[in-house]
Amino acid sequence: MGLFAFALVLAGCDSDGSGMEEPSNTLTQVVSNNNDLSTLASALQAADLAETLGNENATFTVFAPANPAFDNVDVQSLTDNPDLLRDLLNFHVVQGEALTASDLQGRESVTTVEGQELQIGSENGTLTVGGVPVSQSDVEASNGVAHVIGGVLIPESFPRRVSYDLAAQSNSGVISSGVEGTVTFWEYNDSQTLVTLSLDNGPTGESVSHPAHIHNGNASEGGGGIEIYLSPLDGTNTENDANDGTSARLVNRSFDNLAGFNGYVNIHESVDNPVVVAQGNIGANATGTLGAGLSLVDNPTMNTKELTAQPNEGAFSNGVPGQLRLRELTADQTLVTVRLDPDDDNNFEEGPTQGSLQEATVSHPAHIHGSGGAIQDYLSPVDGSDPRARSSQIVPNSVLNSDGIYVNVHESAAKLVNIVSQGDVGSSSGGSGGY
Structure with missing residues (x-):
């Protein structure tokens, strides 16, 4: 059943025939009963928020991301971090008011349960929240109202990460079929980002280390100069679990800078034979997968x-x-x-x-x-x-x-x-x- 049809089912003639009766389902039931919101329903359960939004004695406005909004989100990383997931979902909730679309159109922002302001606007006549369009408004519930949106809202305080796939590259070296991997940018502070590399199948088993770099330009064009050196991957000793086929490097670029950078990543066979074994576009050239970042300690030693x-x-x-x-x-x-x-x-x-x-x-x-x-x-x-x-x-x-x-x-x-x-x-x- 589609969302619009489901919204109609919520309403029917009241007992005296005078009009439409009040919705009987809570916001939790509205979400859980709709297949278009199944990912959100699972997230609410993982964050222990389903019971909160099922409270008949409270009133909420919920901005509900539809399933496609999670296509480029690592949902597992969120459910593995329930505290971060709760903060993220609370940025989609306003407590104490059932704000209809007309109510929202008269406001510049609303204060979320997470504590930060969410900007309200319009784009080509479509209502937006946090810059994300509302695809279905005014889905009524017994304890509030929901608006279905086309994206996941990210609060400024949320520690972000974004990952990009690195495809295996055929080459003339000893790893002729190449290797597959992932590069991930982890938000660290206002001016630095932690960049990690991982190989899908762990170390390659070759007696070399595999250098890696961020290059300028698009991978399909090739020839871009090295912009940032990344930490190499140790290819040796596939039998030792201490080698997990990963590396890390703290670079002096902000997360937003790297997430919007016009570039690509190369992993090479070795310094001596720099044929490319894995490659992938990043930033402005690719759609990354958003995930939960690191829960960094305050004042690290x-x-x-x-x-x-x-x-x-x-x-x-x-x-x-x-x-x-x-x-x-x-x-x-x-x-x-x-x-x-x-x-x-x-x-x-x-x-x-x-x-x-x-x-x-x-x-x-x-x-x-x-x-x-x-x-x-x-x-x-x-x-x-x-x-x-x-x-x-x-x-x-x-x-x-x-x-x-x-x-x-x-x-x-x-x-x-x-x-x-x-x-x-x-x-x-x-x-x-x-x-």
Whole structure:
């Protein structure tokens, strides 16, 4: 039954024949009884809001996203985060008033249960809320009114993320059929975004690290220059669950900047053989999938630990000094960043030089080791051709809280025996600053 037909069923002749009788269904029943609103109905249940909107002693105005509004929303990520989901849905609800379309047209904004203002407007004669058109207005209920809308409303306080698919690319390298993956932008603060990469089937099993970049332009046009270096993906050791085929990098771009950026992402086979194994448009060139962002801790701590150069018999025989930066993300996750200082000037490649890593044709794998020497977690390799000589990974706090752990940075995936940098993860020396 369509929404319009369902609205008509709600009304009928009253007992004395004088007109239309009052609706008998609550807003929760209106939503749950309509197939066009089934995704919203499930979300209300997951957020424990179904009972609230079923309260006969309260009055609400609900802006109800129809099912197609969720096509580009990672609903699972929302239901996995009920507190965030509740905030999101409360941005669709006004309490204390049953506002009809005519009531709304006389207002510039309404205050939602979430606490923020929702702008009311008009576009080509169609009523809009938060810039989203109303497709069906004045669906009456016994405790209020619903208006069906064509999009999901996002409050400013909601931590956002958006993901884009990366398609496998046929190539002449060792991974000739390419790999599939995902790039995700996580809102971090007003000027920084956390960018993560993941491979659909985990590490590739090749003895290389896979560098990745954000390029200018559209992927179909090709040839766009590198705009942002991302953290490479470690292709090795498919048998070790500590390597999950992911990487992370905190970049100095706002979420809105990246979500609207005219660009695409390339993942390559290796620094030495940079054939493209995965590729996908982002930002202005693609429709991403919105999801729940990170529940970031307030006032995160950031600790610094020195990595000392390790003499070895490899191509970087003197080793490379560096730092390990640990920044709190969530209650149970930390962003671990390896920063190398190839020319030992204590700038950590904020300047114009790359020292001994200048145009290095390898990436440098890094791992967190336990007291017995076993790898506890794979950090993202450092791209030897990256002018900033750094990489990051999201690590569970349970790993970092283990006793006797330390970090090794190696020459390459093929020459893990050569350790170029090393340091304990235990007590830290403090620190501040960006990445």
